[in-house]
Amino acid sequence: MDALTSPVTISRHGAVAVVRIDHPPVNALSKGVRQGLLDAVRALDADAAVSALVLSGGPGRFVAGADLREMALPPDAPFLPEVVGALEACTKPVVAALDGAALGGGCEIALACDVRLGSPTALVGLTETRLGLIPGAGGTQRLARLVGVAQAIALVCEGRVLKAGEALSLGLLDAVAEGDLLAEAIARAPSEAKRRLSALPAPAGDPAAAEAAAAKALKGAKGVPAIAEAIRVIKASRDGDFASGLAAERAAFLALRESPEAKALRHLFLAEREAVKVPGLEGAKARPLASLAVIGAGTMGAGIAVALLDAGYPVTLVERDATAAQAGVERIDAVYARQVKSNRIDEARKAERLARLTPSSDYAALADADLIVEAAFEDQAVKTDIFGRLDRIAKQGAVLATNTSYLDLDAIAAATARPQDVVGLHFFAPANIMKLLEVVKATHTAPDVLATALALAKKMGKQPVVAGNCDGFIGNRIYAVYRRHAEYLVEDGAAPEAVDAALEAFGFAMGIFAVSDMSGLDIAYAMRMRRAATRDPNERYVAIADALVEAGRLGRKTGAGWYAYDAAGNRMPDAFVTRAIEQARAAKGIVPRAFTPADIQLRLLAVMANEGAKALAEGIALRASDIDLAFVHGYGFPRLKGGPMFAADTLGLPAILAEVQAAHATGGAGSEPAPLLLERAAAGGTFSDWRKAGAPMGGIQ
Structure with a gap:
């Protein structure tokens, strides 16, 4: 790479060479950074005038991790294990000066250095499991040799970010510099010796402690496949063969990178950063808030x-x-x-x-x-x-x-x-x-x-x-459609507990009827009464929930709603609800039919995505990923599915459209396929790429 354009530069301080990464805002490990580091380390290792290296991310920074946007692109060398390997193989001592975040791949780079010197604001951690991954450049193997298997399992599986003091106490930092970090690193570097973590013996420690850490991690895994894989490869470090451990780790990383769970979590990670980018706010300054x-x-x-x-x-x-x-x-x-x-x-x-x-x-x-x-x-x-x-x-x-x-x-x-x-x-x-x-x-x-x-x-x-x-904004607007179609399913033959069980199997912490009971049925009832005068007569209306409220069944707070509750708060199906459902079916002449869990899941996902497409086209939502964030963070949509719009994209919009058309036949007015869904399905596109196709953002601007 051209030295004039590389995000990695070299400066000389006597016999010490400072390798500086300057890739704002957080020095993510883009291809340019990886190539620049690899070139710099190899050149300096061969330079007889250099006795030691200092690796710096500049003031307030180190390396905050991978460039996640590149993970959606075809793999492009050099890969991080090659960079990490070059750092560790360097014949001259390498001091990492951590002034800020050294997370994920940044932490793996630091672990490949011989000495890790941090400022009081340094942050250290292998956070890959938060994104459905495990470290892929030796992080599990080096960390286990440094802190032991049990501690490594806890740190990796929790994705913990350690402040400087805790990192120092665990040995991830060798020292904390209270003064000028870079100056101290330059001063120390010539006297340091090579200390390769890969050369340490296989970690020993208490096997019972390791099993306890693994059991705790698996209990909190919430379906994330990366947790079990992290435990497996960390335990493999006890075999003593560092090269085999590296190979096992890399194979697991590459497999997980292509998993649907990792793709969903990467989508949400990027969506969270995109959500604050609002058209028209360029240059707008927040008003001061003191009281x-x-x-x-x-x-x-x-x-x-x-x-x-x-x-x-x-x-x-x-x-x-x-x-x-x-x-x-x-x-x-x-x-x-x-x-x-x-x-x-x-x-x-x-x-x-x-x-x-x-x-x-x-x-x-x-x-x-x-x-x-x-x-x-x-x-x-x-x-x-x-x-x-x-x-x-x-x-x-x-x-x-x-x-x-x-x-x-x-x-x-x-x-x-x-x-x-x-x-x-x-x-x-x-x-x-x-x-x-x-x-x-x-x-x-x-x-x-x-x-x-x-x-x-x-x-x-x-x-x-x-x-x-608009009425309900993003979240409650879509949630109202979701709830309405869940009630259609009940009136057409699915028991409330069957709908909830299907949703919980999909990944929701609670099904929609259990959530309604927790929130209080009177809240949605008041909204329906407010809208009654303007409701389209061609929209199907289910009155079962109204009958429950009018019978005094407001949910958990009254001890009964869609479910009955015992003194301990445990829910159970209730004969009163069964009778109310049967009466509603009889009044409309509905012959109940069976629904599989997959039927229920597809129907409710489809109607959520369809209403989301309407909100998106109207400019009520700026981007599909904002809708995903709203449902993951506000309505319990499973993170591992990435949100309703991402899940619909993953399933394929033609399949979603077919299900929405079936839902429209069931629900009538208000359930029509969104024009945007029709357009995207016909074009073979997705909701996520809609803005890239040049569509306007509508009403928020």
Whole structure:
């Protein structure tokens, strides 16, 4: 590679050569980086004027891992094992200067060096199992020789990222430099000796500890094939033959790289980074946030307040009266008490967070807030009234956010004289735990308000997905169709427990009817009643859930819903539900038929993807991968399937279209095949490549 264009450069400091990787933003191991490293190491090893090498990623960096986009391309040499092998085979000592992330392949490169010197901000870890892979350039074999088999299994299977202090204590770092990292590495390099981890004896250790670590990893594997493979190849390191261990590791890596699970996880990894790239935000600067407020101290409002407190903000919690405000404080206190009991935080941290919480029953307390989140009852009149009051009280420049799940954001914004300051922040319950944050853009939402919402999501550790304004936005819009077709399946012959079992076999943690019981059947009931006057008479309507609600069966909170629940909360089929289903079938003259688990899975995947295609074409979603993120992080869609749009692409859109056409025949109006699905299926394309085909992004812009 041309030295002028290579991301790897060499500088001389006496007899020490510094090999620097400069491939922003994180020095991913692209072909150019791999080639540059290989060329540099070989050239310097042959240079008699060089006595030692220092490998650096520059200030604040090392190598954060593979370039995942290249994994979708044909393999292109040099491969990482060749680079790692050259580093370890170098006859001169090589010091790795880790000032930032050394993860995945970056950690494997560091392990191939003779000395690993880190800054206090260094991060070290073999994180490949998070992407359905295992290390493929000797990481399992070298790590096991360094820390033992049991510890290696735990670190690799958990994909743990170690801070500098812990990495030092385990031996992954040889030292932590408090001063100038590069200067210290250059000073130390000439006196260092070769210390090849491959030359260490096979790891010994306690076999029982290794088996315990393996059992724990397999228990938490959640269907990820890479976990079992990682355990197998790490255990192989005990055989003592390093070359055989390397070969076993590489073969497993290459097989896993092409697995559907790894492809799905890579898709989600890239989707998470793409989701924050929103047209129109180029140059938009987030507004400063020093003081935040939440209106509504119920379960959702309290959870939102906890999420904001956890992010370090002072929070004012406003309710209708002092009693309700105090009840909100008690809910928040109970959340932190549970965290203390489970050792996630200590009493001091709980006290510090509660000290930043100010309850109030006076809207005047909102006057100085930089951002206010309304989390009141899901009713248009209630929310527009609150925003009218906020317009009179909130300071100019304050961001006014609503946690609405379904309602018209433009109508809420119209209650103010500053619709540009209004944005939707749709949290998912429990708000302090669930990772998804649907950021909803109204017609007039200003770019810097949207940028502020995205910055807040990052501060809270949430995964933001930007949505346009429609009934239900992205998530609940598609979920409503998913639930409706699940009810069609029940009315047509499938038992609720059979539908749930099929979904759980597909990978959902819970089936849709169990989830409905957990959420409360009255929530969806209220939405259906609100929509009743405008519902298309040609849309099939299933009234079974209405009958359950009207009988007082609201789900877990009343001890009965789609299921009955015992005192311990265990669910079981219920004769009342069976009778309600039979009565609904009899009223429509439906003769029940049998559905296999595969029938159920395909039908529900197809209708989700079809409604997603409609949202995508309308510009409610920017990209198919945003829909996938919403369902993986907010609705329990299995990560190993990559989300509904990715799963549909994987299955093939012609098959999805055929199933949607069958669903349309069953469901009537509202279940028509999406024009985008028809176009993509005919073209042999996918939802994921739709933007690349030049289609517009629609309403969000």
